[in-house]
Structure formats: structure tokens, C-alpha cells
Amino acid sequence: MSAIFETQAVSFSYPGTQTKALNELNIAIPEGKKTAICGHNGSGKSTLFLHTIGIHEPASGQVLWKNTPLKYERKALKQLRQDIGLVFQDPEQQLILNTPYEDVTYGLRNAGLPEPEIKHRAEAILSTMRIEHLAHTPIHHLSLGQKKRVALAGVLVLEPKLLLLDEPTAYLDRISEQQLIEELDRIHHRGITLVMATHDMNLAYAWADWVLVLDRGQCVMAGTPSDIFSQTDTIQSLGLDKPMLLDLWESLPEANREGVSAPRNVADFKSHLLKSFS
Ligand SMILES: Nc1ncnc2c1ncn2[C@@H]1O[C@H](COP(=O)(O)OP(=O)(O)O)[C@@H](O)[C@H]1O
Numbered sequence: 001m002s003a004i005f006e007t008q009a010v011s012f013s014y015p016g017t018q019t020k021a022l023n024e025l026n027i028a029i030p031e032g033k034k035t036a037i038c039g040h041n042g043s044g045k046s047t048l049f050l051h052t053i054g055i056h057e058p059a060s061g062q063v064l065w066k067n068t069p070l071k072y073e074r075k076a077l078k079q080l081r082q083d084i085g086l087v088f089q090d091p092e093q094q095l096i097l098n099t100p101y102e103d104v105t106y107g108l109r110n111a112g113l114p115e116p117e118i119k120h121r122a123e124a125i126l127s128t129m130r131i132e133h134l135a136h137t138p139i140h141h142l143s144l145g146q147k148k149r150v151a152l153a154g155v156l157v158l159e160p161k162l163l164l165l166d167e168p169t170a171y172l173d174r175i176s177e178q179q180l181i182e183e184l185d186r187i188h189h190r191g192i193t194l195v196m197a198t199h200d201m202n203l204a205y206a207w208a209d210w211v212l213v214l215d216r217g218q219c220v221m222a223g224t225p226s227d228i229f230s231q232t233d234t235i236q237s238l239g240l241d242k243p244m245l246l247d248l249w250e251s252l253p254e255a256n257r258e259g260v261s262a263p264r265n266v267a268d269f270k271s272h273l274l275k276s277f278s
């Protein structure tokens with residue numbers, strides 16, 4: 001498994017604080033996969049994300065993009081931020097312009113693209129994200145779910161190779177969450193490596209190919225969702241919930257049969273149940 005992004009012994013403290021937000025953190029993001037970064041509040045997920053695009057610079061250790069340590073100078077960071085797209089948890093932090101159209105075209109203009117290309121790409125992404133009808137609506141008139149779509153569109157329009165989403169489903173209703181996950185699957189099929197920070201263990205279990213668990217600024221677990229979440233005691237001691245589907249599954253006699261892998265979504269779970277009752 002090759003890593004597209006890595007941190008090696010990265011430590012970082014916020015100014016004026018004693019605790020290390022990241023404490024010799026080692027992680028590797030597998031290229032082409034969907035990785036979930038889990039951990040309770042304050043474990044360092046957002047701080048890690050702010051290191052990926054060089055908003056924060058480690059006090060010690062190094063951050064590598066495609067095996068090359070980041071350079072913290074303007075030109076290199078500008079290029080890096082086209083390769084790596086970061087969607088903040090709070091869209092208010094990301095959306096600084098007046099309308100979705102202005103927001104989505106801003107990054108393209110910054111990248112120096114010609115005007116017809118800018119228009120074409122902006123319209124295409126607004127339509128993909130199903131917000132073309134809102135293109136010229138003032139951002140402060142949009143719902144939170146709509147703002148999240150605009151923030152995602154503004155990042156996707158730059159066609160990043162790695163997309164990081166910080167708690168993308170926080171405060172979304174079920175339908176908006178479902179739509180977002182479907183959208184992420186389409187993005188993933190286009191070959192983009194995805195990383196999501198989340199404290200929704202049900203989502204991490206169902207969605208991810210690979211899971212990293214952070215605790216106090218360190219990576220304490222890394223593995224497949226089944227590997228990670230079957231370690232009930234460790235998961236609970238880290239203040240995380242066991243995914244409900246896995247918990248139910250492990251209570252069935254089925255779960256102990258060799259060669260039967262735990263279902264990761266409701267449809268698979270149902271088909272196992274139907275088989276065993278028929
Ligand atoms: N702007 C900040 N100033 C000072 N401390 C911060 C700031 N942001 C985060 N921290 C601290 O850094 C640690 C990691 O926080 P964070 O990366 O936000 O965790 P998570 O995203 O996993 O909830 C916590 O102890 C938190 O209190």
C-alpha cells in the first residue's frame with residue numbers, strides 16, 4: 001500500500017498552551033482509498049488537517065506529500081493547495097465571498113485560468129453539487145447543508161488529488177448526509193483519495209476502507225474497519241462507540257462462523273439474516 005501523504009513524528013502546540021495538540025504523530029494515508037480519521041473531541045484531527053496544507057507548521061517532525069517534505073514558502077504552498085483540498089468543518093470559515101458562483105470561481109482565478117475555462121468549470125461543479133440554482137444567491141441566505149455543498153464545490157473545482165473533509169456530516173440531516181456520501185463515492189470513483197475526520201463510528205465503519213484512530217495527538221490504531229472496531233475494549237477505552245451494526249452482528253451465532261465477514265451496511269446485514277432464517 002503506497003502512501004500519498006504522511007506525517008513523521010510531528011509535534012505541534014498552539015501558542016500559549018502547554019499540551020501538545022500533536023505528539024510525535026505518525027500517520028500514512030493510503031493512495032486511492034477512503035480513510036476515516038476517528039478520535040474523540042480534542043484528539044488532534046483538525047490540527048492534523050491544518051498541517052496537511054501547511055496552515056500550521058510542525059514544531060518538530062515532518063509532513064510529506066508524495067514522499068516529499070512540505071516547503072513552507074508561498075509558491076510551494078500555492079501548488080500544494082491545488083493538489084490537496086481541505087473542507088473545513090464549519091463552512092463559515094471557508095466561504096468568504098458573497099455568492100456560490102464568486103466563491104467557486106475565486107480559486108480558479110487565483111490559479112490563473114482563462115475566463116471561459118473558469119466559467120465552464122464553475123458551472124459544471126455547481127451543477128454536479130446540485131446548487132446551480134443557488135449560484136447567485138447570497139451565501140448568508142443558504143442553509144447549513146447548502147453552505148457545506150458550496151464549500152465542497154469550491155474545493156473540488158480545483159480538482160485536488162487528495163480531498164480531506166473535517167466532520168463533513170456534523171449537523172447534517174439524514175437525507176443531506178446520504179446525498180453527501182453518494183457524492184463522495186462519485187468523487188472517489190474518479191480516482192481521488194479521500195480522508196474524512198469523524199466521530200460518527202457508524203459512518204466510519206460503513207464508509208471507510210482504512211481507519212486511523214487518534215488519541216491525545218497520537219495515532220493509536222490503524223487498520224481496516226473490521227480490524228479496528230472488533231477491538232471492543234480498546235475502542236471503548238478511547239471514548240469511542242462501537243458501530244451498531246457490528247455490535248448487533250457480534251451478538252449473533254453467525255458471527256463466530258469461520259469465513260463469514262461482518263456486514264458493513266444494512267442491506268448486507270439483512271441478506272445474512274434472511275439466509276440464516278430461511
Ligand atoms: N486554536 C486553538 N488554540 C489553542 N488550542 C487549540 C486550538 N485548536 C485546538 N486546540 C487544542 O488542540 C488539541 C487538538 O484539538 P483539535 O485538533 O481541534 O481536535 P479534534 O479536531 O480532534 O477535536 C485540543 O487539546 C484543543 O483544545
Ligand SMILES: [Mg+2]
Nearest residue numbers: 045046047166
Ligand atoms: Mg475537529
